[in-house]
Amino acid sequence: MSLVTLENLSVGYGANEVLRGVSLTIEPGEIVTVVGPNGSGKTTLLRTLIGAVTPTSGHVRKSSGLKIGYVPQKLHIDPTLPITVERFLRLPGGIARARCIEALEQAGVADLSRLQMSALSGGQFQRIMLARALISQPNLLLLDEATQGLDQPGSASFYLQIEEVRRATGCAVLMISHELHVVMSASDRVICLNGHVCCEGTPEIVSAAPEYRALFGTGTGGALALYRHEHDHAHDENCDHGFDHEHSQMQAESRTGVAQ
């Protein structure tokens, strides 16, 4: 049974309809990446999943026993606040120390528990956010641009950790990222969102960074050209991702790891 099923979901803020007719499923244990241009509704999709936004129409069906862990796009902690990593993770109350340590281990940062939150590097901070999301032992992990601000090795390492978390816990992962060349190596499926689901398919690894940069620099059309479009639906006039299916001959490697 699917962990989550979205049926014909539409979401808006006042008169601004951000998502329309979105249908998708998340299966247990799969890693799914959502790509799409700025403002295409990616964050809104995640926020709808966690119940922070109410859909205007359609349904969100969750399997019984679904537990979601959420790593938000940004979390600001007052740098003058003296608080250790362990204390921060146990803040909600009732969290056993052993569970806290286990989550830190799953996030690959067991050695950071005694550090001050203000002393963490950007990459370490995100690992702590990951540990925080893992504390409740979720079977669905949502990541919203979780590597924003990290350098490429930092991002690659973070996503390898996500794969390790999936291997160790069996949780499904739904993540948003712009770093397609890194993220897609870890993804089973990519969903292209632009208000609606433009298309979805299996990702391919882009081998050469210059090609990646060239494509990424061309905006949405380039970014979305990074994976093969394996769908067979006809595009309607609302789909404006600007991708020419006849010119998708990207150099790609087999699923061996992150791009160089």
Ligand SMILES: Nc1ncnc2c1ncn2[C@@H]1O[C@H](COP(=O)(O)OP(=O)(O)OP(=O)(O)O)[C@@H](O)[C@H]1O
């Ligand atoms: N709380 C809100 N109130 C009103 N409008 C909002 C709110 N949150 C998002 N929007 C609008 O909804 C649209 C989609 O925003 P959303 O953050 O979901 O897109 P996104 O694809 O995640 O964008 P980005 O890639 O820039 O993070 C944007 O036009 C945004 O201005």
